[in-house]
Amino acid sequence: MTFVRNAWYVASWASELTRTLERRTILGEAVVLYRTGDGMPVALRDRCPHRLLPLSQGRLVEDRIQCGYHGLVFDPSGRCVHVPGQEKIPPNARVKSYPVAERLGLIWIWMGDPDAADEAEIYDLPEYHRPDWGVAYGDALHVAADYLLLCDNLSDPSHVEYVHPTTLGSPSSEGVGVEFEEEEWGVTTHRWSLASEPIGFAKAFGNFDGKVDRWQYYHMHTPSIAIIDFGTAPAGAGFEAKAGNSDNCIRVFSCHFMTPETEASCHDHWLHVRNFGAGDPAVGEGISEQFRIAFAEDKAVLEAIQCEEDRFEGGTRVGLDLDAPAALFRRKIDRRVRAEAG
Amino acid sequence: MTFVRNAWYVASWASELTRTLERRTILGEAVVLYRTGDGMPVALRDRCPHRLLPLSQGRLVEDRIQCGYHGLVFDPSGRCVHVPGQEKIPPNARVKSYPVAERLGLIWIWMGDPDAADEAEIYDLPEYHRPDWGVAYGDALHVAADYLLLCDNLSDPSHVEYVHPTTLGSPSSEGVGVEFEEEEWGVTTHRWSLASEPIGFAKAFGNFDGKVDRWQYYHMHTPSIAIIDFGTAPAGAGFEAKAGNSDNCIRVFSCHFMTPETEASCHDHWLHVRNFGAGDPAVGEGISEQFRIAFAEDKAVLEAIQCEEDRFEGGTRVGLDLDAPAALFRRKIDRRVRAEAG
Amino acid sequence: MTFVRNAWYVASWASELTRTLERRTILGEAVVLYRTGDGMPVALRDRCPHRLLPLSQGRLVEDRIQCGYHGLVFDPSGRCVHVPGQEKIPPNARVKSYPVAERLGLIWIWMGDPDAADEAEIYDLPEYHRPDWGVAYGDALHVAADYLLLCDNLSDPSHVEYVHPTTLGSPSSEGVGVEFEEEEWGVTTHRWSLASEPIGFAKAFGNFDGKVDRWQYYHMHTPSIAIIDFGTAPAGAGFEAKAGNSDNCIRVFSCHFMTPETEASCHDHWLHVRNFGAGDPAVGEGISEQFRIAFAEDKAVLEAIQCEEDRFEGGTRVGLDLDAPAALFRRKIDRRVRAEAG
DSSP states (O other), X not given: OOOOOSSEEEEEEGGGOSSSOEEEEETTEEEXXXXXXXXXXXXXXXXXXXXXXXXXXXXXETTEEEOTXXXXXXXXXXXXXXXXXXXXXXXXXXXXXXXXXXXTTEEEEEXXXXXXXXXXXXXXXXXXXXXXXXXXXXXXXXXXXXXXXHHHHHTOGGGHHHHOTTTTOOGGGTTOOEEEEEOSSEEEEEEEEEXXXXXXXXXXXXXXXXXXXXXXXXXXXXXXXXXXXXXXXXXXXXXXXXTTSOOSSEEEEEEEEEXXXXXXXXXXXXXXXXXXXXXXXXXXXXXXXXXHHHHHHHHHHHHHHHHHHHHOOSOOOOOOGGGHHHHHHHHHHHHHHHHHHO | OOOXXXXXXXXXXXXXXXXXXXXXXXXXXXXXXXXXXXXXXXEEESSXXXXXXXXXXXXXXXXXXXXXXXXXXXXXXXXXXXXXXXXXXXXXXXXOBOOEEEETTEEEEEOSOGGGOOGGGSXXXXXXXXXXXXXXXXXXXXXXXXXXXXXXXXXXXXXXXXXXXXXXXXXXXXXXXXXXXXXXXXXXXXXXXXXXXXXXXXXHHOOOSSOEEEXXXXXXXXXXXXXXXXXXXXXXXXXXXXXTSOOSSEEEEEEEEEEEEETTEEEEEEEEEESSOTTOHHHHHHHHHHHHHHHHHHHHHHHHHHHHHHXXXXXXXXXXXXXXXXXXXXXXXXXXXXXXXX | OOOOOSSEEEEEEGGGOSSSOEEEEETTEEEEEEEOTTOOEEEEESSOTTXXXXXXXXXXXXXXXXXXXXXXXXXXTSBEEEOTTOSSOOTTOBOOEEOEEEETTEEEEEOSOGGGOOGGGSOOOGGGGOTTSEEEEEEEEEESSOHHHHHHHHTOGGGHHHHOTTTTOOGGGTTOOEEEEEOSXXXXXXXXXXXXXXXXXXXXXXXXXXXXXXXXEEEEETTTEEEEEEEEEETTOHHHHHTTSOOSSEEEEEEEEEEEEETTEEEEEEEEEESSOTTOHHHHHHHHHHHHHHHHHHHHHHHHHHHHHHHOOSOOOOOOGGGHHHHXXXXXXXXXXXXXXX
């Protein structure tokens, strides 16, 4: 396993987490999630240390889980507080408890060293909180592929024309130059298309008479968050709009919170915030429908690649210029993994 | 493989065995079963030694199996008695034949050294044969878990309250002391609940006005038979009833005949005999319906545990007092396995 | 992998190959097949050397494949001729291209050294081309078994009575002698039944009043072609008919073109040509219906054997006289494999 452990990952939608025990596999570990009566999220290793039954097959008794096999009771800290039929509780009767937090409508979990967990480091997007912007929650898309393949995909604007020709892509983008910068927190890749035809997305949600300027900024935060800032403004007004100096544009932050499940599968909790139709949920849902089509296209590509990776017997792999940001992002993840290894 | 081989295992219901070839996998070996024209059960290794086709894909010719590929004929002793197209039968053309017997409505098979097979050692239950007791046959429940996990379960009265709260368990049982004794043939675990509320089962089939005495005796015979003697009598009359000196009780012997299929799966042929409603099959079926619910609950627990065992990467395992009888039973099985290894 | 690589294998029906990209796995390698605008068949390794996406998930642009991820374009020789967004095409940007040819209504592929590919070596059947004979194409039967098990089966006339009793077999054939000869290109096994009852097949398609002579010649060409020449003539006229000196017979060449998919699975493209009812497709379809029943019987046998081979833990394997031609055929394949290994 080569996961970054000291990081906040998304475990669930906040709205999904209730008083029902929920099992999730994250970085290869089974976790049980629930809320206390006060609404605080709790995450424990989902395995009773006695006979290994998943605690998620037990039941909540107030704020504690009672194992469904022999009735052992564990509190939110993971400590066993009751063993039916015996007085003394074995000192090793405890399960791992994970730091958790709730932000951006998501439940975040810290899989690494609990002492290193700092909620201030959880990713935030200022526009999410602005009342004049609209938020729409998408799906927890399951992808049967290494999350790094999804990171490659989200570091890479140039696949859009070929994988998403009817939704996000435009044949006229071919050859438009991609640039990228290393950031302290990751990699930004971006691309401008100036004075070009609006793509399907802009036609559907904007109201542009003629040519447009269009930007795509892929902000990749290690280990597994992608924030895609894309917008369209009338030709000539693009840079001002991107800088936030003009409202004459449509702009969307498409946010992907990837969580490795195993080495060859992950979940992508995606949501988006937009500067138009803020009060109209149908607009958000309309965008989500377009995204669902596009992300299903990505899923098909990535799962096929995972199959080929699994059977790869060696041989040529060709590198292209467009790989540079994804390669840099992978190196930055590697660096974090090695730093954790000591 | 760590199976006890020199033991009688249940291969099938007697009523299932006919003139049709039946394939079963027992201790990891595929076996073909049928009856001769005289009704004698036969069990052979289910694999033609020529090209490995399962003999169960051939056909019965009188009391012999003819392979479905090239017509080799094997008699009930496993000897090849005919090879179409050639005079001489190769001396190694034989398949293993297993000792088999029919008892308690079950077909028993001996997977070990045939010279050590003694039908007198097949388990018997005297009450099965009493005309005033009723017998009901249940199912051949398939459990995708090591049979030893099922043995743990059946050595352990204390799981009942948590796994079977609506059928066999009663919250008032918590903390009732469990005792166990080593037997020459296995382990007995038992528990008395005196002057307590009747459980759902007793309410459904008994006719008790007030408090009751209740016993559960788990007789575990190595390697894989569990006989659960449980009964309910009016409060104060329990010990007399258990000793057989009073008919003022309801009493059931719930019998589990477990047969390992692979290291991680088994069948449990279960049946029960009762001291009430002997002449009314609906009573037996009513009990079976309760058991079906309970055993499905056990199956869910054990299969989840098997999954966790399969992915267990090491780490803490907590031991409890209640584990003692199951641990003793496993040690006795180990001793038999080691004795067979020589 | 122990496949003969320097050989022509069938990749597809010719009629199936169009302007749509088709993926096939052959000798463990994924291949993408299509036709150029001129109708020429093309076969390339089905994996983009950039990110490993199967090229079959891309699209045809004129006679070239454009990868569905980043738009790389490969020509029929496997050379990359375009990389969107960069001028210079990396010199290692190419995929393997396989020699292909079209014969007997089939697309043939050469998986080995391209320099050794010689279309003149592709198997041909003279009767296929005769206007007074009828051709019928069957199915691309998938068999979840090593193609060598299918070769064993097709080298072996003696299984017919036991596996195909209602279609191709006849109980009276038991004990009829099988003879075989080594050929430069493989092994021929044959059997004559003189003055015997016609089998179901002959009854269905011939018009015989009394006893018949019947022949079966199994021509096995290494590595994976079986041509079964079988015919029925009135008793006494068999040898003349087989020699082609008499039309008073029904004769069929049943042709099996086996293509290993993996080490434990293959496809069998089968077709047949006949000397009767040449102009009536219903006759060909009627024969195919009989064959479908018989080949499904073989498939069931071979897939069961593959399962037993996979779990075979060692032990006795009995050899019979009837194994000789199959054993010789396997030795000849081994010799080719070793010769290729050098």
